[in-house]
Amino acid sequence: MQDLVDITIIGAGVVGLAVAAKVAAKNRQVYVLERHATAGQEISSRHSGIIHAGIYYPENSLKAKLCVAGNRLLYELCQQSSIGCKKTGKLIVATSKEEAEELEALMEKGNKNGANGLKMLSAKMLKQLEPNIEGVAAILSPETGIIDSHALMKHFATRAGSEQAQIAYMTEVVGIERADGGYRVEVKDGEGGFSFITRVLINCAGLSSDKMAELAGIGIDIDDVGYRLHYCKGEYFSVSGDKGKMVSRLIFPVPPPGLTGVGIHVVIDLDGRMRLGPSIRYVDEIDYSVTDEHKQLFYDSVKGFLPFIDYDDLQPEMSGIRPKLQGPGEDIRDFVIRDEGDRGLPGFMNLxxxxxxxxxxxxxIAEYVAGMVDEALSGS
Ligand SMILES: Cc1cc2nc3c(=O)[nH]c(=O)nc-3n(C[C@H](O)[C@H](O)[C@H](O)COP(=O)(O)OP(=O)(O)OC[C@H]3O[C@@H](n4cnc5c(N)ncnc54)[C@H](O)[C@@H]3O)c2cc1C
Structure with missing residues (x-):
């Protein structure tokens, strides 16, 4: 590894890899540092795998804008490559008159965000589309789908590699400090460790991204600036037998108030297997185990709109941990994606x-960050 590189990305999850693929062009030396032996072992392999349409998020938020743009970019990418995806469509199902009223507001929000093709369905239209679902009304989102996220990460890693970006696995960032020309990054690897200077440093460290921001302690107090993450566990239960074939779309409830999550929903993967999740529970530790403990909660959450599910159909499957800025009982927070130049750390980019x-x-997100990188490198 050279002593001075142009761009260093911490984390080879889907975000770090997408950013690497985008910024690696233009003859730059780009390094991605990942503490595990392979890519995407943390959040990026423990999720629902859904290509969202952008319905739920506050108007003009990064979440709304980048979701709507990402939806289009992902389908284009899948069409041009061999990444598996399916535009299944999704239904948000109301099971009472009160919930049906909430659908109106949700539909308006989705339309304002630019989620394409949303349609309000009556109970009769819902029955025609999904005869096994119970509901009084629903929103149909035709642009929602599912994607093979591992194939997507492989695609980004290959693209980054073909532009000469290097991904260093088993390489953990343990120190960051301001240095002449950029940032000195200290890493620990199988052979001990080393350090180097990077002109631009991009923090895509997922569940540890607040710690990385703190590590560059020269200027950022993560409590003062609101960067401290709260871990929020989401469990999944698989649905056994042929019941997975009883719906053909992703089925969601009307989201609970506060938008900590979008509610336990039906996820169908590319092989047609059905699972339910993810639940919402703030936790202190990263522990991915799932037991029968919350089975009743899962059953109770879905039985209103999935009458064909029996309690015994549900089996504990897997879980993921959300890196939430929104603490328990707090309002929804947007993504933080910024160059910390105004905090005296130009070229240090926090995601x-x-x-x-x-x-x-x-x-x-990768396109957005690439714009920030162009600006940082042109000014340095
Ligand atoms: C339960 C759940 C369901 C979800 N469902 C969906 C969905 O259906 N659709 C959707 O669009 N999004 C979904 N998401 C969100 C999506 O999965 C994440 O936003 C995305 O995977 C985050 O990717 P990332 O690259 O930021 O994080 P990660 O994949 O966690 O990558 C960060 C990487 O940084 C590495 N790292 C951390 N610290 C260091 C260090 N010091 N040195 C070196 N490497 C380090 C980690 O090892 C890790 O590989 C879901 C998330 C969860 C938890």
Whole structure:
């Protein structure tokens, strides 16, 4: 590794890899540092795999804009490559008159955000589309779908590599300090460790992104600036037998108030397997285990709109941890994606709180960050 490089990215999840693929062109030396042996072992392999349409997020937020843009970019990418995806469509189903009223506001929000093709369905129209679903009304989102996120990450890694970016696995960032010409990055690897200087440093460290911002302690107090993450666990239960074939679209409830999550929903993967999730529970530790403990909660959450599900159909499957800026009981927070130049750290770019719809938004986040990088490098 050279002593001075142009761009260093911390983290080879879907976001770090998408950014690497985008910024690696233009003859720049780009390094991606990843503490695990392979890419995407943390948040990017423990999610629903849904290409969201951009319905839920506050108007003009980065979440809304980058989700809508990412949705389009992902479908284009899948068409041009061998990445598996399917535009399944999705239904947000109301099971009461009160919920049906909430659908109106949700539809308006989605339309304002630019989510394409949303349509309000009556109970009769819902039955025609999905005869096994119970509901009094629904929103149909035809642009929602599912994607093979591992193939997507492989695609970004290959593209980054073909532009000479290097991904160093088993390489953990343990120190960051301001240095002449950029930032000195200290890493620990299998052979001990080393350090080098990078002109631009991009923090895509997912669940550790607040820690990385703190590591560059020269200027950022993560509590003062609101960067401290709260871990929020989402569990999934698989649905056994042939019941997965009883719906052909992704089925969501009307989201609970506060938008901590979008509610336990039906996820169908590219092989047609059905699972339910993710639940919402703030936790202190990263522990991915799932037991029967919350099975009743899952059953109760879906039985209103999925009458064909029996309690015994549900089996604990997997879980993921969300990197939330929004603490328990707080309002929804937007993604943090910024160059910290105004805090005296030019060329240090923080991406923090990249929870859902981060998978969908990844290619749009990469374009956004590439603009920031061009600006930083042209000014240095
Ligand atoms: C339960 C759940 C369901 C979700 N469902 C969806 C969905 O359906 N659709 C959607 O669009 N989004 C979804 N998301 C969000 C999406 O999965 C994430 O936004 C996205 O995967 C985040 O990617 P990332 O690259 O930021 O993080 P990660 O994939 O976690 O990557 C960060 C990487 O940084 C590395 N790292 C951390 N610290 C260091 C260090 N010091 N040195 C070196 N490497 C380091 C980690 O090892 C990791 O590989 C979901 C998330 C969860 C948790």
């Amino acid at each position: 923090i709180g990249i929870e859902s719809p981060g998978l969908t938004a990844a290619p749009a």
